[in-house]
Amino acid sequence: MKFLKNIRILLAVLFFLPIFLFFIDFTGKLPLEIHKLMSIQLIPALLSFNLIVLGILLVLSLLFGRIYCSTICPLGVLQDVLTWKSRFFRKKKKKIRYNYTAPKNILRYSILAVTIVVFIFGSSFLVILLDPYSTFGRIVSQLFRPLAIWGNNALAFIFSAMGNYTFYKVEQVSFVPMAFGISILFFLLITQMSWFKGRSYCNTICPVGTSLGLLSKFSIFHISIEESTCTRCGACEKQCKSQCIDSETMKVDDTRCVSCFNCLSACKKGGISYDFRYKKKQVQPIEEKVSNSRRTFLLSTGAALVSVALSGTNKIIGKDDPILSRKPVMPPGATGIEHFNQHCTGCQLCVSKCPMQVLKPAAFQYGITGIMQPHLSFSTHIFCTFDCNICTSVCPTGALQPLAIDEKKLTQLGIAQFRKEKCVVFAKEEDCGACSEHCPTQAVHMINYKNGLTIPEVIKDLCIGCGACESICPVRPYPAIYVEGSIKQGKAIKPSESKKFIKKIDDFGF
Amino acid sequence: MKRRDFFKSAAVVGIASFFKTNALGSVLTGEPVAVHSQPDLVAVMGGEPAVMLARALKELGGIGHFVKKGQKVVIKPNIGWDRTPELGANTNPELVGALVKMCKGAGASQVIVFDHTCHDWKKSYTNSGIERAVLAAGGKMVPANDESYYAEVDFPRGVNLKKAKVHKALLECDVWFNVPVLKHHGGAKNTISMKNLMGIVWDRSFFHSHDLHQCIADAATFHKKPALNIVDAYRIMKTNGPQGKSASDVVKLKSLLVSPDYVAVDAASMKLFSQVVPTDMKDVRYIALAEKNRVGTQNLEKLNVKRIKL
Numbered sequence: 001m002k003f004l005k006n007i008r009i010l011l012a013v014l015f016f017l018p019i020f021l022f023f024i025d026f027t028g029k030l031p032l033e034i035h036k037l038m039s040i041q042l043i044p045a046l047l048s049f050n051l052i053v054l055g056i057l058l059v060l061s062l063l064f065g066r067i068y069c070s071t072i073c074p075l076g077v078l079q080d081v082l083t084w085k086s087r088f089f090r091k092k093k094k095k096i097r098y099n100y101t102a103p104k105n106i107l108r109y110s111i112l113a114v115t116i117v118v119f120i121f122g123s124s125f126l127v128i129l130l131d132p133y134s135t136f137g138r139i140v141s142q143l144f145r146p147l148a149i150w151g152n153n154a155l156a157f158i159f160s161a162m163g164n165y166t167f168y169k170v171e172q173v174s175f176v177p178m179a180f181g182i183s184i185l186f187f188l189l190i191t192q193m194s195w196f197k198g199r200s201y202c203n204t205i206c207p208v209g210t211s212l213g214l215l216s217k218f219s220i221f222h223i224s225i226e227e228s229t230c231t232r233c234g235a236c237e238k239q240c241k242s243q244c245i246d247s248e249t250m251k252v253d254d255t256r257c258v259s260c261f262n263c264l265s266a267c268k269k270g271g272i273s274y275d276f277r278y279k280k281k282q283v284q285p286i287e288e289k290v291s292n293s294r295r296t297f298l299l300s301t302g303a304a305l306v307s308v309a310l311s312g313t314n315k316i317i318g319k320d321d322p323i324l325s326r327k328p329v330m331p332p333g334a335t336g337i338e339h340f341n342q343h344c345t346g347c348q349l350c351v352s353k354c355p356m357q358v359l360k361p362a363a364f365q366y367g368i369t370g371i372m373q374p375h376l377s378f379s380t381h382i383f384c385t386f387d388c389n390i391c392t393s394v395c396p397t398g399a400l401q402p403l404a405i406d407e408k409k410l411t412q413l414g415i416a417q418f419r420k421e422k423c424v425v426f427a428k429e430e431d432c433g434a435c436s437e438h439c440p441t442q443a444v445h446m447i448n449y450k451n452g453l454t455i456p457e458v459i460k461d462l463c464i465g466c467g468a469c470e471s472i473c474p475v476r477p478y479p480a481i482y483v484e485g486s487i488k489q490g491k492a493i494k495p496s497e498s499k500k501f502i503k504k505i506d507d508f509g510f
Numbered sequence: 511m512k513r514r515d516f517f518k519s520a521a522v523v524g525i526a527s528f529f530k531t532n533a534l535g536s537v538l539t540g541e542p543v544a545v546h547s548q549p550d551l552v553a554v555m556g557g558e559p560a561v562m563l564a565r566a567l568k569e570l571g572g573i574g575h576f577v578k579k580g581q582k583v584v585i586k587p588n589i590g591w592d593r594t595p596e597l598g599a600n601t602n603p604e605l606v607g608a609l610v611k612m613c614k615g616a617g618a619s620q621v622i623v624f625d626h627t628c629h630d631w632k633k634s635y636t637n638s639g640i641e642r643a644v645l646a647a648g649g650k651m652v653p654a655n656d657e658s659y660y661a662e663v664d665f666p667r668g669v670n671l672k673k674a675k676v677h678k679a680l681l682e683c684d685v686w687f688n689v690p691v692l693k694h695h696g697g698a699k700n701t702i703s704m705k706n707l708m709g710i711v712w713d714r715s716f717f718h719s720h721d722l723h724q725c726i727a728d729a730a731t732f733h734k735k736p737a738l739n740i741v742d743a744y745r746i747m748k749t750n751g752p753q754g755k756s757a758s759d760v761v762k763l764k765s766l767l768v769s770p771d772y773v774a775v776d777a778a779s780m781k782l783f784s785q786v787v788p789t790d791m792k793d794v795r796y797i798a799l800a801e802k803n804r805v806g807t808q809n810l811e812k813l814n815v816k817r818i819k820l
Contacts, residue, residue, distance in 0.1 A: 028632075157658070169656035355630055380715065385630055387592055430721040431795070433697025434714075438628060442750050446696050452793045454696075472628075474719035497758040498749040501786055505763055508553050508817055510781035510810055 001274055005261040011071040012080065019074045023140040023352050024148050026170050038349055038396035040072060041133035042208050047343045048398030058215070065216040065223075069202055069209055069258040075132035076202060076209075076258065078139070079194035083241060086195045097238040098197075100246040103253060104204045112210040125369040128346045132206050133396075135186050137347035138361075138372065142183035145352065146173045171357055179348075179361035179372050198241025203256045213255035222277045223257055223264075225250040230271030236263035245272075321478040322417075328365035329376040329414045329465060329485035332384070333392035333400035336488045337366070344399035346372030350391035358382050358467065359391060373399075376413065378467035378483065384413065386440035386466060409440075412490040414465030414483040416444055418458045422480035425455040435469035435481050441495045444469045444481065456481065461493045549816035551769035551778060557820040559744050560608035562766040566740075567612070569816050570768065576737040579617030581684035585609055585649070586736075588691045588706050589625035589640050591753050592633040598745035598760040599753055600638040601691045605742050605766070607643030609687060614648045621649040622679045625709040628752075631655045652679050660712040667803060668728030670720045675712035680734065688736040688772075692743040692779050694751030694759075698722055699794045700783060701752055702776040703739040704730045727799035730772045730806075739775045741767040748786045761786050773797060773806030774813055781810075 015037060022034040038044060045053035057068060069076045083096070090096065115126040128134060149170050156167035193201040202209035216222070225236075227250055237247040240263055244256035263272050331350055334340035351359045351374050360377040362370055374391075376384060389408040392400045403411060416435075424432040426449075435456050436444045443462035446454035456469075458481075465483045473479035552569045554562040567573050577583055587601035595603055606623065613621045623644045627634040631653060635641040641651050653659065660675035680686055690706035697718070698705050707729040708714050717725040743765035750759045765782060769775040780791050791797060791808075801808055 160659070165650070165652050168653040169658060171656075355633070381628075385592065385633070387633075424719060428721070430723075431697060431699075432718045432722055433695075434718045436696035437752055440753060440755075442755060452790075452795075472715070472718075474715040476715075495755050497756045500758045501748055501761045503786075505761075505782075505785050506555070506819075507785070508555065508765070508778070508782055509785045510553075510778050510815070 001261070002265045004274060005265045008067070008070055008259070008261055012077045015072050016074055016077040016081075019136075020140060020144075023137060023349070024145050025352075026145065026149055026152070028353075028355055032353075032390065032394060035349065035353075035394040035396065038133065038347070038394070041396060042068065042073075042212075043127060043131040043133060043345060044347075044396035044398075047127075047345065048396065050398075061212050061215040062218060063220050065219040065221065065254065065257055065259040066209070066212045067259045068212055069199070070260045073132050073136075073208070075136040075139075075190070075206075076199070078136060079190055079199060079201065080241075080260075082191055082194045083198060098240050098243050100237055100240075100248075101200075101243045103244075103256060108204050108210045108213075111205060112207045115207045122342070123369045124342055124345065125371075126207075128344070128369075128372060129182070130205065130207050131345045131347070132202075132208050134345040134347035135190075137349055137352075138179065138183040139187045141173070141348040141352045142180050142361075143187055149173065174357070174360055174377075176361050176363060178363040179346075182372065198243060199256075199258055200243065202258065203242060203244075209258075216257065216259075217254050218277075219254070220277055221274055222254050223252045223259070223261075223272065223274055224277075225252065225272050226270070229269055231269055233269070233271075235266045235268070236272045239263055239266040323478050323482045326482065327414070327485035327487060328362065329467065329483055330489065331359055331374055331376065331391045331400055332389065332408050332411045332413060332489070333395070333403045334489060335401055340399050341366055341370050341373065342399075343397050344370075344373045344395075345397055346374075347396070348372070348374070349394050349396065350374055350400060353390050353394050355388060355390065356382055356385050358384050375485075376467060376483075378471045380471060383438070383467040383471040384465075386468075410464065410492045410494060412464050412486055412492050414463075414467075414485040415460050416458045416463050416465065416469050416481055417484050418444070418456055418481045420455070420480075422475050422478070423455065424474060424480070425449060425453055429453065432474065434472040434474060438468035438472045440464075440466065440468065441492065443492075443495075462495055464492050547814050550771060550813040551767065551774050551810070552816045552818065553765065553767050553778065553782075554818045554820065555763070555765045557764065559602045559605035559742065559766065561820065562744075562764075563605060563608050563612070563740065563768075565818060565820065566766055566768040569818070570738070573612040573616045576687075577613050577616040577618050577685055580619045581617075582682065583613045583618040583621045584680050584683040584686040585613070585621060585623045585644075585689055586680070586686060586706065586710060587623065587625060587640060587689040587742075588693075588701070588709065589634050589638050590628045590709065592629035592637050593754070594637055595639045596745070596757055596760070597754050598691065598693065598747045599751075600634070600640065601689050602742045602744050603639035603643040605740070605744065606640050606689060607647045609689065609740065610644050610647035610649035621647075622652050622683065623649050624652040624654045624677060624679055626654040626677070626712065626714070627709075654709075657712050663732070665728055665731055667731035668725075669799075669803070670724045671716070671728035674716070674729070676732070677710050677712075680710055685737050686734070688739045690739070690741055691746075692741055692783060693747035693754075694749055694783075694787065696751060698726060698796065700780060700789065702741055702779045704772050704776055704796055704800055707732065723795035724799055726796040727803050727805075730800045731803050735770070738768055738770055739772055741775055741779050743767060743779065743782060746783060746786065748783075771806040771813070773800050773808050774810060776800075777808035778810060778815070 018034045040053050118126050153169050156169045159167050190201050234247040237245045242256045244253035358376050359374040361372040362375045392403040420426050436446045441462045443459045447457045449455035467483045470479050470482045552566040554566050587606045589600050591599040593599035610621045661678050663676045690703050693701050695701040704726050743763045745760050747754050747759050748761050
């Protein structure tokens, strides 16, 4: 049955590599279809209420145990990669060996319960923080992607100095301390845990791992030790990165087994196998978990209350310029702030795929519970491209509803606010018009002012809040025109076409 | 050399450079000159872009007059927007392709094309059709999306614009062509050859915050003049420029205006444009300001203008 491990590794690579590269790809060359691999992740499927995916994952887990954790989950596979890499740093004699450890039931069930309760109370704070797929997305987009871009830019520098422009310079991922901090924290945590303790992150912290563990207890296939052939040599236990095989008592803790099949390859005696759970009559040992319920209840209620209290706190107000306290501008397809905040897990997929890099992980723009959810951050030359709907088509959680390109062109992310007293035309009495020049719908257009000068005017019904005007306004640091985000994304009216010119011109005019 | 002779020749050189007449300069440097009156401005109407270009260049002495064997050539079209050719927001790709082909035919060692775009540069290069046309003709597209591609240049004759970072490809080339498209423009009223220079500099916001028209006129004092300004008026954008909203902003004039003189070609283009949308040339202030900067003349009567209808 050693082939099972190889199949597991092959599947893991097939799922992991495209996801990993898709997050890194800053050239937009990889096909967008890869985003479908994100839609089969458990939490995104749950949030987008994708019954087909949920059904398949349920059936898979009930059949084979936690193979999700071993193949589909990119954070799980990343840990396997780290564990595998760690071998190169160990002395041969100190080759990694695991020992059985007791499950940390209080901790893992508490985390799961608290996450669920807090979510039901209306805050996705813990889901954002703990969803393994989103954690992976943040680690790659905040830590690996910048490295890839640095590498590319170094090559671009060398090559363009020689007149070769195969590589071109790419704008570095903008540094958002909050998102970077959380990403590096989780990266260090999972590196440390996987380095020394295999899959202990998945079995103590990850709420997805814990809930799949509850299912895999009943899976049709599972790992079991053949009492007749087992010599209690402990070879399987030493290879078990979930630390769930107890060779002394010949028991395997199914709730923590991630179906990696390393144990099968380790056993030379055929003492451990992957087969039917229900073939022999055997009563499932009832685990002590009832005793947790009271503590779990207390913990979760406490956490829920704290989270509810925190979710209400808005960011500090009272700054000089109204632009500093503006409402955040949500990506297209977010529909409304409640839907968006509830469904987005801050996986950074849209942020990574945004060709303009106008999407950035939020700090406190959405309050403390919306940390790392994307918002539009306009700066010179950086605004939402009119002819683009990539973010709405890649979102795996349904936080961003898919928008056809024509719908997206009419979706109001916000409304431009023009401040005449700051405008160059008013303040200096000089022509400018950069805002109107960049406005794709001509919601910002120029009207006659005085002495042949023209000054911008905003037609709110035409404005879609793309921020092109704000991005190019020469008035800095607080531009004379800026986008105030819409709490509920409305629909702009379609810009009217100008009158066609039909007269025939057949003279130069000079 | 006697002191008197020195002053004499110095005066001649001074006068020559003041009037900027190529003929005088060429006499001093000993280059052969076609003495019979070469047109200062050629306007062609009624053909396809490549045909009109070939005809205009024929009038001006052929491409070989401007591009010598082994030279590095830069072509600067307007590729500012992520728009298809039919929408008239960018220079016609056929025109750019044809020019690249001619330069290669004249023996140019390489022909580089770039623009500092307003929209995402990759999408603009692709969807304008220019990248495809340039590559097919044997030219090279170069990025302009990062400050590292630019180097600082002094504009000693500029009034507001004294310094700007200009794309290195342009600084390093032997000869360059300015190939704008004629459009309405919300900020500068109209965009033609001088406004197109905003795509060779890195920091455009300086222009917008220091009197846009004056800065455009100052940009035209850039020490390296284009061999020719080739204004694409095959499709012009009459309203909602510079991006345009739809095809109804576009009028097909099937015209091409060519001149080494920025001011003359912009003034002539404005007259052509005014037949579609009457515009007071005084409102396009940079034209008069550039004349004041002595980079050309808007007095077309003084010039040898060749008008050709195909």
